[in-house]
Amino acid sequence: MILRLWPGTPEARVAAITAMLETSGVRTSRSPEMNRPIIATLDKVDSELAGRIDALDEVESVVHPVGEWRRVDSSFRDGPSVVRVGGVPVGGGSVVVIAGPCSVETPEQLDDAARCAHKAGAHILRGGAFKPRTSPYAFQGLGQEGLYLLKEAGLRYGMPIISEIMDAAQLPAFLDHDVDCLQIGARNMQNFTLLKSVATARRPVLLKRGLSATIKEWLQSAEYLAAHGCDNVILCERGIRTFEPATRNTLDLTVLPLMQQWSHLPIMVDPSHAAGIPGLIPPLSRAALAAGADGLAVEVHARPEDAKSDGGQALLPGELAGLVADARVYAAVGGRHLAQQLPRPVGRPTGG
């Protein structure tokens, strides 16, 4: 359960209530919320103790989350949380666009993609260096060299970077190359060893929904990250596997309003992987923003026909520009706004 105390409750009383629980063998977690004290219980509370807690004057309300999570529950904060990725705010009314190629392939290819992503108005540069491919014979990514190229391109265009980490052993490389946001891919959503390791890095994490994961399982994975020290989690819906073969996956927009009820975490949508068809990406993006998405993650490639992975679902540069312009309108109609791009550093020559 989550105890929401009245704003202004003296710290001595918060400590006393915490002690009541802890001395009964119930571990607790204090919310970082500044507006009021919020305490989550991590173990089962017997009915007698629960009754005594509930009757305390300091307790405004007792919330029972619909799942086994605590720290990522909406009642653990006083409003939606904002995650800062290298200075770009995600959530809390600020809508962002993550764009870039599926894989980092060459310096020239990445520079083309980064330039057009920046020019289109995207905020964060994505690019895969370690690729989880279905076929062992498919391009597996450039590894550390890919991270190096991605960071260089990000610095050139003033864009924080995000890349997928597949194994805890890769974490030092991600930190060495100062990757601003670590992505947990759909296939690793329930790799709890990886989640625990990544959480220790204290970097923002973008947690993609597993392709057959329920919403509750997804939030449990987010709770793993939060429980091990990572408060900056961004959820990302990327489509789930259904009986429908017309699209690569089925984009589940239901999660957007539902997650906003259940969790304080920002949530983005990846229409590229959901649809797998470029022509569907703009309308799905508009639908996602209308349903409350805090941002979009899309793939872009200057020459999709030459891409080493997922070229068939990449947007062309001009299509990305249209998508970002659309995002501005749809965000504004809903009372939100497109985040401001970070300024591009002066004097950094373009690569490629």
Add this chain to the structure above:
Amino acid sequence: MQPQTRNHLAFLDRALLNLLEERARLLAEQDVSAPANLEDLLLRASGDFDPERLPAVFEAIEKGTSPSKGGSR
């Protein structure tokens, strides 16, 4: 006026306001002015909104959302 119609109008007015605020925000970020392409807009107008009033509306929008409008921000 029906309550439902009043609600729809209120929603449309809020959406218009939000879009105007976003136009101003975009221009302020880049500290530039950008007159609306009135010719293009008039071509797209369906006629439900009095076309003769559109130039004045967009002139006001341009003044209101320009970073150099002065004093109001």
